[in-house]
Amino acid sequence: MSRPRTWPVHVVLAAGALVMLAPFAWQIVVSLQTLPDSLRVPPKFTPSWQWSNFADVFRSVPLARQFLNTVVVTVGVTAGQLLLCSLAAFAFARLRFPGRGAIFMVFLAMLMVPGELFLIPRYEIMQGLGWLNTLQALIAPGVFGAFGTFLLRQFFLTLPTELDEAARLDGANPLQIYWHIMLPLVRPGLLALGLLTVMWSWSSLLWPLVVNTDPEMMTLAAGLASLRGQFQTNFPILFAGTVVASLPVIVLFAVMQRQLIAGIAFTGSKG
Amino acid sequence: MLIKREWVWGYLLIAPMALGLAVFYLWPIAQTLYLSFTESGVFGGQTWVGTANFTDLLSDEEMLGALGNTLLYAVLVLAGVPLSLALAALLNVPGLRGLSVYRTLYFLPVVTMPAAMALTWRYLFNGDFGAINYVLGTLGIDGPYWVGDPDFAIYAIAVVGIWSSIGYNAVLLLAGLQSIPRHYYEAAEIDGAGRLRQFFRITLPLLTPTTFFVVVITMINALQVFDLVYLMVDLKSPALSGSRTIVYLFYEKGFVQNQRGLAAAIAVLLLGLILVLTAIQFRLQKKWVHYE
Numbered sequence: 189m190s191r192p193r194t195w196p197v198h199v200v201l202a203a204g205a206l207v208m209l210a211p212f213a214w215q216i217v218v219s220l221q222t223l224p225d226s227l228r229v230p231p232k233f234t235p236s237w238q239w240s241n242f243a244d245v246f247r248s249v250p251l252a253r254q255f256l257n258t259v260v261v262t263v264g265v266t267a268g269q270l271l272l273c274s275l276a277a278f279a280f281a282r283l284r285f286p287g288r289g290a291i292f293m294v295f296l297a298m299l300m301v302p303g304e305l306f307l308i309p310r311y312e313i314m315q316g317l318g319w320l321n322t323l324q325a326l327i328a329p330g331v332f333g334a335f336g337t338f339l340l341r342q343f344f345l346t347l348p349t350e351l352d353e354a355a356r357l358d359g360a361n362p363l364q365i366y367w368h369i370m371l372p373l374v375r376p377g378l379l380a381l382g383l384l385t386v387m388w389s390w391s392s393l394l395w396p397l398v399v400n401t402d403p404e405m406m407t408l409a410a411g412l413a414s415l416r417g418q419f420q421t422n423f424p425i426l427f428a429g430t431v432v433a434s435l436p437v438i439v440l441f442a443v444m445q446r447q448l449i450a451g452i453a454f455t456g457s458k459g
Numbered sequence: 460m461l462i463k464r465e466w467v468w469g470y471l472l473i474a475p476m477a478l479g480l481a482v483f484y485l486w487p488i489a490q491t492l493y494l495s496f497t498e499s500g501v502f503g504g505q506t507w508v509g510t511a512n513f514t515d516l517l518s519d520e521e522m523l524g525a526l527g528n529t530l531l532y533a534v535l536v537l538a539g540v541p542l543s544l545a546l547a548a549l550l551n552v553p554g555l556r557g558l559s560v561y562r563t564l565y566f567l568p569v570v571t572m573p574a575a576m577a578l579t580w581r582y583l584f585n586g587d588f589g590a591i592n593y594v595l596g597t598l599g600i601d602g603p604y605w606v607g608d609p610d611f612a613i614y615a616i617a618v619v620g621i622w623s624s625i626g627y628n629a630v631l632l633l634a635g636l637q638s639i640p641r642h643y644y645e646a647a648e649i650d651g652a653g654r655l656r657q658f659f660r661i662t663l664p665l666l667t668p669t670t671f672f673v674v675v676i677t678m679i680n681a682l683q684v685f686d687l688v689y690l691m692v693d694l695k696s697p698a699l700s701g702s703r704t705i706v707y708l709f710y711e712k713g714f715v716q717n718q719r720g721l722a723a724a725i726a727v728l729l730l731g732l733i734l735v736l737t738a739i740q741f742r743l744q745k746k747w748v749h750y751e
Contacts, residue, residue: 197552204546205564208622212567214590215579229588230596276476285469291477298484302683302733304709304726308494308719309487332479362468391572393686394706398714409574413690416578423582430575441570445563448570452627453634 215434219427226423241428250404251429254411258390258433261326261407265389266382268331273381274374276337278366281344282352292341298334307398314399321402330389336381342454343377344370380451383444390437408433494723505720512724522725524700525708526732528613532620532704533681535613539621540674543628544666548658550629551636562633566626573623577690580619581606584691606691609701616687616702624680628673635669636662667748675740682733685710705729 218226219242220235246252279285280292310329319325347370355365371378396410403414412433415426441448495512497505516522546565550558568576583591586604595602605615643661652660685706692702703711705725713722 194552194555197549197555198557201546201549201561205561208565208568208625211576211579211583211622212571214583215575218582227588230593231588231590233590272476272479276473279469279472283465283469283472285466288469291473294485295480298480301484301488302679302726302729304683304706304729305491306484306487307709307726308713308723309490310483311714312490313482313487329483332476332483334480334484337476362465362472366472387570391574393574393689394710397689398710409572412572412574412578416581416690426578427582430572430578434571434575437570437572438567441567442563445566446559449562449566449630452630 215427215430218423219431221424223422223424238424241424242432245425245428245432248425250406251408251411251432253404254406254408255432257323257326257405258407258409260323261330261396262386262389264323264327265330266385268327269333269336269385270378270382272331273333273336274340274371274378275366277340277344278370279362280337281341282347282365282370283362295334295337299338303394307395310395311398321400321405323405325399326396326407329395333385336385339381339451339454340374340377343374347373376447376450379444379447380454383440383448384451386440387437387448491723491726494720495727497720497723499717499719508720512721513728516721516724516728521703521708522705525703525705528702529682529684529704532613532617532684533678535617536620536624536681537674537677539617539625540628540670540677542621543625543673544632544670546625546629547632547636548662550633562626562630565629568623568625569627571623573686574690576623577619577687580615580622581691584615604698606702607693607696607698609698612692612698612702616684616691619687619691620681620684624677628677631673632666632669635666639665664749668750671740671744671748675737678736678740679733682729682736705732 217233217235220237220239221232221241222236222238225232225236276295280288280295306329314320314325314328319328351369351373352365355369360368391409392407393409393413396407397413400406400410403411406414412426412429415429494505496507496509498508498512500506549555550561583589584605586592586602586607589602589605591605592602603611606612639662643665644657647657647661683706684704688702688704688707689710692698706729709722709725709729712718712725
């Protein structure tokens with residue numbers, strides 16, 4: 189049996205991939221240029237190996253602090269989502285209680301509402317709590333999510349009912365069933381939700397921009413946004429900042445891409 | 460007795476999430492609806508103004524401009540969906556090696572922080588020393604100032620919007636392609652149908668449910684674009700009139716100018732727009748989406 193010729197497909201795919209990657213390559217090249225090189229006409233397409241840009245970006249703004257803020261917020265939001273979503277999803281999928289269907293419909297309805305409708309009152313809640321310019325202001329609203337509950341419920345629904353019944357006969361309560369039996373079995377779902385949450389939380393801009401205006405308390409996305417005016421002409425340092433900000437998620441994606449893509453394909457086919 | 464206790468457990472386990480959603484989702488929705496009928500007082504507080512915010516907005520030039528920019532952006536980004544479809548079809552070619560490598564490369568923009576990439580694209584689109592105008596120049600084309608020009612900014616932003624969503628949409632469409640049963644193609648082959656004919660007669664029709672999902676999601680996301688405009692166009696740039704979107708205007712009114720009532724009304728109008736356009740999509744799907 190002869191294999192079909194695929195080289196024309198490779199040519200098209202490789203050309204497209206070059207277009208997709210060009211901005212990344214350019215970002216890295218400019219982050220290693222000197223200021224005059226970055227402003228040359230025509231553009232200089234090679235780095236000048238100015239490694240000090242990376243030291244400068246950490247020196248000139250609270251970028252190190254913003255990096256830490258972003259890590260703390262992302263870890264907090266992701267841990268909270270995984271715990272709260274899985275608890276609720278387990279209850280919706282495996283326990284019977286009056287009003288379960290109706291309550292779940294309310295959860296689903298919230299998926300349709302654009303985020304802008306929550307923003308002003310959430311800001312006022314944070315203001316009332318005295319939480320403006322704190323990390324908990326970025327974490328607290330992020331740990332609650334109807335999407336994660338929906339996603340994990342789908343995973344819990346695929347498990348056989350015999351599992352709960354057997355555990356119940358052995359005298360286990362629902363919390364024990366959830367923790368010891370169900371949670372380990374929905375690990376792929378937890379992994380997918382975790383990765384998606386890390387990605388969203390790491391990148392999100394509007395809420396951090398609104399709620400934390402002190403540069404010391406900003407996340408990287410908001411910090412970069414505020415840099416764009418300040419460093420309008422110093423592109424190499426700005427670009428060193430963008431490389432530092434994008435690298436962790438790219439590395440995570442490189443390691444876990446199969447699970448992340450499976451998670452997204454799953455939300456697509458079941459959404 | 461076991462059954463009786465079960466409902467207690469049920470409520471207990473959903474309680475944390477339900478409380479959080481009530482505080483951070485349900486209450487804000489009600490509050491935003493209320494705020495949209497109010498105006499910020501001089502000494503703080505909100506006063507009831509009825510539907511004044513909505514009637515003001517619907518005749519406000521900035522709002523109409525933002526509405527037009529947002530719709531244009533959504534149409535441009537939707538025009539990128541066929542690219543994702545072509546990509547998914549290429550990735551689905553039988554016997555293709557390196558699928559996961561390609562998938563990773565095309566997916567990279569999806570996972571990267573939009574703030575970082577928007578700043579890179581902004582530099583690429585620079586009118587004076589940007590690489591895009593340099594490349595256009597070698598082709599004899601004198602490129603505009605892109606994100607500095609109200610007539611071109613939204614197109615430059617849409618290029619970035621398409622670039623960053625191609626991989627995501629292609630992954631969804633590829634999953635759809637792979638769920639089409641092989642036997643359809645085997646039957647078509649026996650009937651002597653060629654590759655191209657199979658694609659148009661089997662693949663495309665059977666993929667329409669996934670395509671519909673992708674179109675609706677892409678549209679809803681595009682109607683809420685903020686990051687790219689905020690990062691690629693300067694706060695005081697003249698290009699803002701041609702690129703300010705609805706959410707951008709919402710941000711300006713609510714958090715820069717502190718006009719909470721007006722901002723709330725913009726958010727409510729956005730919700731209305733999304734509902735209407737999604738309802739239209741669902742109506743139209745009867746004409747082109749095939750369910751088995």
